[in-house]
Amino acid sequence: MRRVAALAVLPLVAVTACSGGGLPDGLKVAGVVGRQPTVTIPGSSPSGxxxxxxLRKGKGSKVTDGDLVVANYVGYRWNGGDHKLVASSYDAGRPAMFPYGRLVTGLNKALEGQRPGGRVLAVVPPNQGYGAGGYAPWQIGAGDSIVFVLDVIATYHNGASAQGQPQPQNDPAMPQVTSGATPTMKIPSTAPPGRLRIRTIVQGSGPPVQAHQLVVFHDLGQIWRTGKVFEDSRGRGRPxxxxxxxxxxxxGWDRAVVGQRVGSRVLVVIPSKDGYGAKGHVASGIKKNDTLAFVIDVLAAY
Known part of the structure; x- marks a missing residue:
């Protein structure tokens, strides 16, 4: 839970069809999938x-409702007198995550049915983008269209789970976690440990998670005192x-995940000092000095 509220390797493939004309609104896109594209925007106004x-069809599972889509992208603001690059995952140094179904309308439609390895161009007018309010972080005004070019890297369904070698759970002082794609957790009726406890209960075979990597995960969080579930990514419908x-x-959550191999399932018991401390988290039912328990499936790291 936030303080506030298998990596697919894609080849670099030239997109020959997008280097010439024939694209919407006179746009041109050049470059290979997997590297930052060159986008040429005309001086005229977008069509609205x-x-x-x-621009290139991918392979594998189509993007469907409830997916978390991993993609590299560039985004341009465009109106009749101006166009400017306003966002780029390439500049950020890691891809972005797009919760399909919860995006602005035009971007949802652009990602619908796309597959990993594909590239898609979208010209999104204001009424299917950020509307009359614009989007200040990208300096997008009420009348601006947005040009997106997205390279889809991977999609993660709600049913995604840890994949690896199960490890023994033989410590009676720790919660017991069921196996399978949707784990449950039973907290023992004893006092919680007084320190952070981390156990890998499914050992994945992917690379270890590095600090400051973007991690895709599922998790389940419960309050030790009551057993109440206060965090459930599967219940929300997507990783x-x-x-x-x-x-x-x-x-405590961060310390449990960094260093774990992709594909692992991790059980962590987090004392108050490594959780929400003396303030708790009222909205979640977490009181002062509550101990928390999490099961975390590490699905990918970028």
């Missing part, structure tokens, strides 16, 4: 209509993502 063009070791999660 949603335009979507698949989640976070930059590990960057303070976006409570300290």
């Amino acid at each position: 209509k949603l335009k979507i063009e698949t 989640d993502s976070v930059v590990a070791g960057a303070g976006q999660m409570i300290d």
Whole structure:
């Protein structure tokens, strides 16, 4: 839970169809999938209509509702007198996560049915983008269209889970976790450990998670005192993502994930000092000095 509220390797493939004309609104896109594209935007105004063009078809599972989509992308603001690059995952040094079904309308439509390895171009008008309010972080105004070029790397369904070698659970002082794609956790009726406890209960075979990598995960969190579930990514309908070791999660969660191999399932018991401390988290039912228990499936790291 946040403080506030198998990696697919894709080849670099030239996209020959997008280097010439014939694209929506006079746009040109050049370059290979997997590297930052060169986008040429004309000085004229966009049409004001949603335009979507698949520049390269991918392979594998189609993007469907409830997926978390991993993609590299560039985004341009465009109006009749101006166009500017306003966002780029290439500049950030890691791909972005797109929770399909919860994006602006035009971007949802652009990703619908795409597959890993594909590249898609979308010209999103304001009424299917950020609307009259614009989007200040990208300096997008009320009348601006957005041009996206997205290279889809991977998709993660809600049913994704740890894949690896099960490890013994023989410590009676630790919660017991059921096996399978949707684990449950039984907390013992004893006092919780007084320190952070981390156990790998499924050993994955992927690379270890590094601090400041973007991690795709499923997790289940319960309050030791009551057994109440206060965090359930599967219950929300899709995997989640976070930059590990960057303070976006409570300290104990971060410490449990960094260093784990992709594919692993991790059980962690987090004392208050490594969780929400004396303040607790009222909205979640976490009281002062509550101990927490999590089961975390590490699905990918980028």
